[in-house]
Amino acid sequence: MNSIKRATMVALAALIIICFQGVITRVGVAQDAVAQFDITPHHIGISVADLDESIAWYHKMLGFDVVRRMTQDDNPKMIFALLRRGDCYIELFQVADGKPLPEYRRDPTADLYVHGVKHFAYQVKDARAAAAALQAKGAEIAMGPVENQNVVFVFIRDNSGNTFELIQFKDQETPAPAGS
Numbered sequence: 001m002n003s004i005k006r007a008t009m010v011a012l013a014a015l016i017i018i019c020f021q022g023v024i025t026r027v028g029v030a031q032d033a034v035a036q037f038d039i040t041p042h043h044i045g046i047s048v049a050d051l052d053e054s055i056a057w058y059h060k061m062l063g064f065d066v067v068r069r070m071t072q073d074d075n076p077k078m079i080f081a082l083l084r085r086g087d088c089y090i091e092l093f094q095v096a097d098g099k100p101l102p103e104y105r106r107d108p109t110a111d112l113y114v115h116g117v118k119h120f121a122y123q124v125k126d127a128r129a130a131a132a133a134l135q136a137k138g139a140e141i142a143m144g145p146v147e148n149q150n151v152v153f154v155f156i157r158d159n160s161g162n163t164f165e166l167i168q169f170k171d172q173e174t175p176a177p178a179g180s
Helices: 003-033 051-062 127-136
Strands: 043-047 065-072 078-085 088-095 121-123 140-147 151-157 163-169
Touching (some): 127 163
16 A cells, blocks of 8 residues: 555544544533433422311312321421322422412413423323313312313312313323423
8 A cells, every 4th residue: 555545544544533532522421411310200399378278178189198297397487298199299388477379370371471380290091071070079270171182181270279280191101291
């Protein structure tokens, strides 16, 4: 092999090595950016006006039972209850001198314009039937039912004004959460 071909091959090999090294480095950086531990959902925390009334509401409406009650005498003074239904947990807490949910946050669509957690959702087989059953028990429908080609959803308001969503996926597979 003549020296020009050899030099070209060496340069080409060096270029390939340099390029792959850059790709490998970028892949390594991307992997480092991913959390290196497992997580699973555990609970949602909800501030309520009256802990005992809310415990009764979540039991009557959704079948949650109290797992434990706690008190925090620090600042702020709070009483808590951890509720459970199956693998789903809710932490209800009542804060001394708590303020009611502002009126503008009671509309699920309008509340999207305020930063922060907007709602939590429960997947159900039939959103319309679940909403009707809750309404028959006295729950307030905040919005819906709304239906599109993929889902049916309805927002329910609890006894403190907090909203949660009941969602039915028409294909019965749960996609990754994205703008439900």
